[in-house]
Amino acid sequence: MKLTVVGFWGAYPGKTGATSGYLVQSDNYNTLLDCGSAVLSKLHGYIDINELESVVLSHYHPDHTADVGVLQHAVIVQKALKNRAKPLTFYGHTEDPAFKTLALPNYTSFTEYKEGEKYPVGPFTFTFIKTPHPVTAFSMRIDYHGKSIGYTGDTQWNDYLPAFFRNVDILLCEASLFSKFKGAVPGHLTASEAGKLAAKASAERLILTHLPHYGNHEDLLTEASAVYSGPVELASEGKSWEI
Numbered sequence: 001m002k003l004t005v006v007g008f009w010g011a012y013p014g015k016t017g018a019t020s021g022y023l024v025q026s027d028n029y030n031t032l033l034d035c036g037s038a039v040l041s042k043l044h045g046y047i048d049i050n051e052l053e054s055v056v057l058s059h060y061h062p063d064h065t066a067d068v069g070v071l072q073h074a075v076i077v078q079k080a081l082k083n084r085a086k087p088l089t090f091y092g093h094t095e096d097p098a099f100k101t102l103a104l105p106n107y108t109s110f111t112e113y114k115e116g117e118k119y120p121v122g123p124f125t126f127t128f129i130k131t132p133h134p135v136t137a138f139s140m141r142i143d144y145h146g147k148s149i150g151y152t153g154d155t156q157w158n159d160y161l162p163a164f165f166r167n168v169d170i171l172l173c174e175a176s177l178f179s180k181f182k183g184a185v186p187g188h189l190t191a192s193e194a195g196k197l198a199a200k201a202s203a204e205r206l207i208l209t210h211l212p213h214y215g216n217h218e219d220l221l222t223e224a225s226a227v228y229s230g231p232v233e234l235a236s237e238g239k240s241w242e243i
């Protein structure tokens with residue numbers, strides 16, 4: 001399966017960038033992990049958007065959902081133009097009324113997920129675990145023929161996360177904070193906590209994402225590498241991995 005970073009900024013998009021959005025592909029199936037600000041604009045660079053079949057939302061903060069409405073508009077317009085035949089399914093939780101806007105009869109559908117169950121999404125199997133965050137949020141794990149991607153969404157440290165992400169090939173982990181700000185912002189990880197998570201989970205590779213709008217991002221790599229001996233990279237627009 002292939003993972004491509006569509007957008008990596010935390011909170012709001014940087015100049016010409018996008019917030020959270022990650023394209024996962026295999027077997028001619030395209031799913032998007034989160035759909036943040038400017039993600040739809042960027043997505044055109046990777047696929048025909050009429051070939052997008054699902055969007056899996058970690059939680060309903062705007063930097064993860066801002067482009068849901070315009071994606072729905074795209075489905076309406078492209079169906080009217082007879083360019084789109086495929087349905088579009090949103091996956092999300094129901095602990096926030098925001099989920100009620102995801103299904104548009106005749107255009108988009110909604111499937112609820114819950115912690116601890118397995119969900120087939122195209123050729124992939126998704127599992128979810130609730131994370132500590134100011135609103136209800138989930139981390140997700142994507143398994144496919146013995147390969148796996150872990151995506152933290154937004155979370156602060158919790159001791160149950162390493163077991164959930166055990167042995168993933170790629171850990172796509174939020175690193176919203178430089179280590180000196182540990183505890184200063186609830187609901188997010190520092191880069192060294194991202195490294196600790198990768199080490200404790202025995203992840204093969206760590207990708208730092210949901211990056212902050214201050215400081216030198218290279219320092220995040222240094223902080224994560226101090227506690228994790230595997231390969232660490234910064235998410236950047238268009239970067240992709242095949243596993």
Ligand SMILES: [Zn+2]
Binds near residue numbers: 010
């Ligand atoms: Zn966020």
Ligand SMILES: [Zn+2]
Binds near residue numbers: 061137154
């Ligand atoms: Zn959030």
